[in-house]
Every structure is written in structure tokens, then in C-alpha cells.
Amino acid sequence: MKKILLFTVLLISAISFAQENSFFSVGFESNSQYYLDDEKTGDFLFPERFRSNNYLKVDYGINDFYFGVQLESYEPMALLNYSPGFNKTNLGLYFAGYKTEKLDITLGHFYEQFGNGLILRSWEDRQIGINNALRGARVKYSPTDFIHFTGLYGKQRIGFGVSDGDIYGFNSNINLTSFLKSENSTLNVGFSYVGRSQEKEPSNFEYNKLTNLFSSRLEFSKNNFYVNTEMVSKSKDAVILVNQIKNAKKGNAFLVNFGYSEKGLGIDATFRRMENMNIYSEREASGNVFNEAIVNYLPALTKQHDYLLTNIYVYQAQPQVSFQDPSLIKSGEIGGQIDVFYKIKKGTFLGGKYGTKLAVNTSFWYGLKGENDFQNFDFDNEFLGFGEKYFSDVSLEIRKKWNKSWNSIFYFVNQSYNKRYIEETNGKINANIVVAESTYRMGNGKSLRFEAQHLSTDDDKKNWVGATVEFNITPRLGVYVNDIYNYGNDVASKQIHYYNVGGSYSVGAHRFAVNYGRQRGGLVCVGGVCRFVPESTGISANIIMSF
Amino acid sequence: MRKFLTVICVIISSSIYSQKTIPNVNLKTLDGKSVNIEDEVSKDKITVLSFWATWCVPCINELDIISEVYEDWQDETEVEIIAISIDDARTQKRVKPLINGKDWDYKILIDKNQELKRALNISVIPHVIILKGSEILYRHTGYAPGAENELYKKIKEFSK
Secondary structure, three states: OHHHHHHHHHHHHHHHOOOOOEEEEEEEEEEEEEEOOEOOOEOOOOOOOEEEEEEEEEEEEEOOEEEEEEEEEEOOOOOOOOOOOOOEEEEEEEEEEEEOOOEEEEEEEEOOEOOOOOOOEOOEEOOOOEEOOEEEEEEEEEEEOOEEEEEEEEEEEEOOEEOOOEEEEEEEEEEOHHHHOOOOEEEEEEEEEEEEEOOOOOOOOOOOOEEEEEEEEEEEEEOOEEEEEEEEEEEEEEEEEOOEEEEEEEEEEEEEEEEEEEOOEEEEEEEEEEEOOOOEOOHHHOOOOOOOOEOOOOOOOOOOOOOOHHHOOOOOOOOOOEEEEOOEEEOEEEEEEEEEEEEEOOOOOOOOOOOEEEEEEEEEEEEEEEEEEOOOOEEEEEEEEEEEEEEEEEEEEEEEEOOOOEEEEEEEEEEEEOHHHHOOOOOOEEEEEEEEEEEEEEEOOEEEEEEEEEEEOOOOOOOEEEEEEEEEOOOOEEEEEEEEEOOOOOOHHHOOEEEEEEEEEEEOOEEEEEEEEEEOOEEEEEOOEEEEEOOEEEEEEEEEEEO | OHHHHHHHHHHHHHHHOOOOEOOOOEEEOOOOOEEEHHHHOOOOOEEEEEEEOOOOHHHHHHHHHHHHHHHHHHHHHOOEEEEEEOOOOOOHHHHHHHHHHHOOOOEEEEOOOOHHHHHOOOOOOOEEEEEEOOEEEEEEEOOOOOHHHHHHHHHHHHHO
């Protein structure tokens, strides 16, 4: 607590000297919940019914210097299923830096990403309880405007502490566009290195204390066409299964993305293959449910859906090694996705007066194909072999404006979800989901939005139906009610309504929201990283303020 | 907890009296070039920074609806809208085809690992910021139909 007070005093005194070239920004976020017993889903069986996560962040800059702190308070306890490391009130982040056109030096906590994040990304996501900021030092240097270097060292944040292992990183980005001598082309190349150093545990397997990851990248575009690639290799490291070192293996990843876009049309395709690509700043954190100590970012490359029923069967990337039983062996994934965006022109038959916007996405993911040796926890995969199918998703979105007051969105999704492989339990699900939503603008800032959804499947929990009504009394003040109902469940007592009712008020950069309802248990995913939340019922309040 | 609240109160009240500017942060253009936000903002005209992402439905609703009247806004106030995508590596590839598919005319910049978003302490999007030079005049979080009219009212007020 002394640390916190000291920082506050320092900040206030800095601010009181605030002058012309200064920058000052404050953000406050509070997410609280009061958990209730529920006659359908059961009583609340954990300590502390009232729980609250609070974040206060202050950023200050003067001339070429910048400073920041983040104070976090989880009192009396953090929300359900957050890491126990988020406990009580403490200083979560602090940093100071110096930045000019060519040089940027940061001491303390910082977030960083190299390339696509395949070998390094530190970031914060409060919704899913991730904060893997690095604590150490970082130097960014740009000798010219087309060459950028970054060098860093740090330990990763875990709860209010830091990781046992050390992280070293180097990144370079070089923009070669001016050498192309072509007006409509661009070319960027990049090379990165990340090292994770941690003392070894005694084992029969040969690997080094220092694990090395290398990445090389190329981005090229000409006229309306573009292509980006990234290739990654990871040196031999311990493969940990159920807290035991079972083998030592190398890893690798390959990503290629290309597309074409012009006014009214965009096409984008991505292919990615990953093998044994998990890396943690502490080896023993391997596969932890709180997503702590993750060094790199390996999101599921699928469409991020926006509706309740389209988010029941959410794919999570499968970069890790897992040997559950001889029929359930994983060592990576291979697959891709394609997006098409198209605007049907105004004045045509299908376009109507305002035009019609279409978006199509398809993604498909498979396990790697190769030879597996269950006894020795060993594998040898083909480069372009497709193994067991894990997931596929095909969606079509149509956005249509009918007239000044009405517009609609229609959404169709077909999902195939291999629960046995993704969640390491049992079953396969094939589901079709339809969603229709319309917004009616009544003038004077009043608007009404309603949404109907249906999920049909013969598998798992069977059919669901859902609806939302949202009424904006003014653009600032809105109320909503929604419900999803698992009416098809074979077990009558599990045919449950997950209803929510709430409202929000925003004024300027501040927003206040309250909600009462029953939350479906399952994965809450943000940006392709998921956290498991148990079923719960309660009242929640969220406050967001920016100054 | 009580100390935490005290700290909040002191900091917030001291912040109210200070002038707000945008921080010195680098962003990427769609071609992968690194640019400084301060250089991208017009020195004497009104600029609107609109933070959005490909997966954020209200953000896209807001930018879609403004794109229909953007020309009129520009004729009347010379305002420039910069749409800053906070998409991460998962969805960033979708930015370029999406904006072309949508036929938007905004300047697009990418806040690759959300550095600017964090420095401005933006928790949720959509979030719009009205600037004159590098001075912040107004901020707003969230979008509901009709909010674009309030935004335009502010733009007109500040451009006088």
C-alpha cells in the first residue's frame, strides 16, 4: 500500500506542474457482481457472494517523457474463475519512458508484439483476466523512417508477481517500398527472435535451459493484391503433460495470408499450420486454465461471431501437444479461413435504393497428420497432411437498409465442432444457426432493435432458441432484455432459460451498466483466447470512466 | 478498498482541471508503414478519431451510417474522420477487405497492439474523440442509432 501512496503523490505533483507539452489520461473500470442462488442451476457454493474487479490507470507525459501506473483491486475477491493471483489491492503495472522520433526507451511494465504475435505478444484483456505484460526494459530504435528495431528483456507478469523464467526479444521491421521503384507496390520484411530462459528440472530428455524462437516475415502488395507470410521455428523444449516432462520436441508455425480488394469487394484468405507451438514463461504453467504466463498469441483463426447462439460452439486453436489416450493425440493444427466482403450496388435489383452488403466467411481446422507413438509421447507429422477434423464454420451475413428508419441483418451459420478433440471430452456437433435482427429508428434518438435466433442440432444439448429486444430511449440511455432457451434438451430439468435484463447509460466517455440474469456456463472468448466461466446467476454492475 | 477509493477520487478530481491532448504514439497504415498519430492529425481543422474493430457490430453500424453523410459533413465543416482499428492479429487481416467491401472513405490506421487505445485509457469500443490540433475536445463511448447526430452537432460547434 505504501508503494501505491507514493506513486499517487508523485503523480499528483507531476500533474500540478502540467504544462503545454504535457499529456494526461485517466481510466477507471469496475466490474462487480453479486451472485445469487438459483433454483434451476443451483446454489452459489463459493466464498464471497459480492465480488469486484477494479482497475485505475493513469498515464502522464511531459515533453519526451512518459509515465504510467495501473492500480488493481479485487475486493473482497476477484470475479468467479479469475486466477487466484488476482487478489486484494495492489499496483499491477508501472512504467516510465523516454520517446523521441528515433528512440523509445521503456522501463517497468510494457506490452509488445512481434509480427503476428506467433512468437511474442504481451497484452491485457480484463474480460478474460489476461495480463501478461513484461516487466523489464525495452528499447525501440529507428535510425531512419524505414528501419525499426526493438530489443527487450523482461519477466512476465503473473497475478501481482512475475514469472520465474526470463524473456529476451529482438525485432526488426524494414520497409523496402522505396527500393521497389514502383508506385503501387509496398514491401516490408521482418525478423524476430525470442528467448525464454528458465532453469531445467531433472529429466531424461535433452533440451536447453534457453528455448529459442525465430520468426521471419514478408509483406508485399501490388495494386489491389497483397500477400503476407510468417515462418516460425522453436528450438527443442520440454513437452509437459499433466505436470510431467514426457519428451522434448521442436515446434514450428507457418502462416500465409493473401487477398484482393477494390471498392465494393474484398477477398481475404489465410492458411496456418502450427506444431507444438505453445510457449510459457514458466514451463510448468503449460496448459494452465487461467491463461497465465503465455508468451505468444495463437488465436483461433475463425470468424468472431456476435450473437449468443453463434457463440456456444467456439473453436480454440490447438497448437499444443496432448496425449490423452491412443485415440486422442494432438500435436498441432492445420487449416485456414476465407472471407469475402461484397457490396451490391445501389440502384440494382438486389441492391435496392441503398445497396446491400454481404459478408461470407468459411474456416476449417484439422489436426496434423503423421505417425504417433503413444508409449513414448512422440510424434512425426507431415508438412501438409490433414488429420482429424476439429472444426469448420461457414457463415453468410446480409446487411440491408430498407429505408431511413429500418435496417436489418440476416445471418446464417453452419458449424461442425469436434468436442472430443477440442475439449478432450466426448461428442461431435453439427449445428445450423439462423439470426435475424432489425433496427427501427423512431427519430429523436429513439430506436428499437430486436433479434431472433435459432440453433438446430441433433447433437449435444440439442436445439436452442433466443431473442433480444433493445430499446434506446436516447442514444445515451438504453435497456434490453434477452433470453436463450435450451428447449431441445433431452433432460427436462436442463431445459433452462438463460435470461438477462439490463440497461446502460453513457455520458461522454463514461458508461454505466447494470444487468440481472442467469449466465450460461461455458467459454467466454475474447480475441480467440477463452476463459471458462461457470453457470451463474446474479446482478452485475459495470462502470467505465475515461478522463 | 477505502484507500483505493481515495486514490481514485484524488486522481480523477485533479484530472478534471488539466488540458487533454493526444499522446505521442505510433500507428500503422494499411501498407505497414509506421506513422505518428500527431502527424496524422490536421493542425487547425477538426479531426475525429473513431476506434473500431472488425468484430464490433455497433462500431461498424456507426461508421456505416456516417459514411452515408460523410461527404456532407466534410463540405460543411472540413472534418476528417480517422478510423483506428484495434483489431489484433486474429482479425487484423480482415480490415483491408472489409473497408473496401464497405466502400468507406475514411483514413484507416491500425493500432496494432492497442498502444494508443491504452494510452488514452479506452476500455470499450466504439469510442470517438474529437480533436482540434492535438487537443481533445470531446470523447464518447458506445453507439446507439441517432448518436451520430449528436456527434455532428459537436463537430459543428467546435469547427466554428
